[in-house]
Amino acid sequence: MDVTPREFAVRTLAQEYGGGSGAFAVQGDTVVFSNYNDQRLYRQTIGDSSPFPLTPDYSGPVVRYADGVFDPHFPRYVTVMEDHRNDGLNPVTTITAVTISDRDTNEPTVLVSGNDFYAFPRIDPSQKRMAWIEWSNPDMPWDKSQLLVGEVQKRICIAGGNPTLVESPTEPKWSSKGELFFITDRQSGFWNIYKWDEQSNVVIQLYALDAEFSKPIQNGRSYVGVLDHDLGTFSTLDIPFSSVTNIVTGDGCFYIEGASATLPVSIAKVNLDEKGTVATNFSIVWSSSADVTKYKSYFSLPEFIEFPTAIPGQHACAIFYAPYSPSFQGSSDEKPPLLVDLQMKHAGFWILMCSIGLAEDGQLLTSTMEEAQVVPPDQTKQIYKAIKDTGLPVALVEYEGEPHGFRKADNIKFTLEQQMVFFARLVGQFKVADEITPIKIENFD
Known part of the structure; x- marks a missing residue:
């Protein structure tokens, strides 16, 4: 069932990556979401087709919101706010509260400020306090960050504050009893699950494993398991998803969003046995492309490989x-x-080479988004020039109005077509079936 009207698009531009799944939040029959075109927050009752704005109109998508949650103690929505009004390249990021008790638009109230970046504002359901993650330039959140808990007139740094211990805590979550769980890499370098013992103010590792108990930052194989932190046991569940993006618990079950090499992005319901350690039922309740499975026999299955690099002792x-x-x-x-x-x-940024074709003679096709700020277009242009100067075939496409990642349907279609033509001309030497005008390939045309 579609909840938002067709003229709305639920997506945030905060941090350009989209703020994770934090473009919306649901509580009961109420949903608050960020609208793509103007980046304002809207509130809507499920079943009602008329969302109304919660935040002011700043004459363009210059104030953005992400990773929001409903406050269980007050009629407000707590969210990360990214303000580009004074400086588009260096926005001011804060944690703010937006009133949701009426249909009036209100200026957000700043709750936490002063650092360069914030994420994961999470409210303790048992007390009026909040946990959050923050970090500063030039660090990335997977390099070094801090986990803090704040009350009125009081803040405590739970992890990341020790200058002799570099760590990157992430994903704090409160239990209904006010216990704080989170993920950090303080001992082994792997993101494992920890708990804050508030009484003694110490951090306790719940289970040690040479694996990341978090979403892969870029690419990786996902597993789903059940951790009993009282017994100190961890059980991996046998489910067909190899990439997992979201998990929501239900009554005697949980719902999971994921995909695999042969399954498109889907939402599935998973039931567990009485001990909660074995998946007894896995049923897909929604699929982004239900008919794709009939082409399963044509899919290549992934193989995870490791190989030596030019640096002795290091592998990729x-x-x-x-x-x-x-x-x-x-x-x-x-x-x-x-x-x-x-x-x-x-140069301190992650460069995503959106489309790279590499054959034995090293042809390259790359693209850049003119509005990208996490990965500025100049970086892609420098790589393009370096390849061109070597004499290898190379092509560069610039997309106006695209942030980090393709979003416009015409641009996605154009890119896929040009990829196919590029490889057909330089690698396969075959003619594509459709009439597609190829782009110019430097050092080839």
Whole structure:
């Protein structure tokens, strides 16, 4: 069932990555969401097709909101606010509260300020206090951050405040009893689950494992498990998703959003046995593309590989999809082309090479978004120039009005078509079926 009207698009531009799943929140029959076009917060009752704005109109999407939650103690919505009104490249980020008790628009009230970035404002349901994550430039949140708990006139740094211990706490969550759980990498370098013992003011590791108990920052294989922190046991559940983005608990079950190499993005209901350690039922209740499974036999399955780099003793990891078709077989004396999707860290930013085709002779197709600020277009242009100067075939496409990542349907379609034509001309030497005008390829055309 669609909740928001067609003229609204639920998405936040905060931090350009979209603020995670924090573009909306639901409590009972009430939903608060960020609208893509103007970035204002709106409130809507499920079943009512008329959302109304909660935040002022700033004549454009210059004030953005993400990662919001309902306050169980007051009629307000607590959210991260990113204000670009005075400086588009260096916005002021705060944690604010927005009144939701009436239909009037109100200026957000600043609750926490002073640092460069904030995330995960979470309210303790048992007391009037909040936990949150903050960090400063030039750190990224997976390099170094702090977890704080704040009450009126009082703040406590739970993790990340020790200058001799570099860690990156994330994803704080309160239990109904006021217990604070969170994830940090303070001992092994892996994001494991910890608990704050408030009485003794110490942090306790609940379970040690050389794995990340969090969403992969970029790419990785996801698993779902049940941790009994009283017994200190962890049980992995056997479910078909290999990429998991959200989990919501229900009555005797939980709902999970995920996908796999053969399943599109879907929402599934999972039931557990009496001990809560075995999945007894997995049923998909919604699918983004229900008919795609009939093409399952054509999908290449991923293989996680590790290989040495030019630096002695260091290895890189990748997800390898071997070429496969039930209808065709490649020549045994010819190597197939290799498509590489690459990420690099450059000048303090993560550069996403959105479309890279790499064959044996090193052709490259890359793209950049003119409004991207996390990854400025100049960085992509520098890479493009460096490749061009070597004499290798290369093409660059600039997309006006796109932030970090493709969002416009026409641009997505154009990119996929040009990728296919690029590889057809330089790698496969075949003619595509559709009439597509190719872009110019430097050092080739």
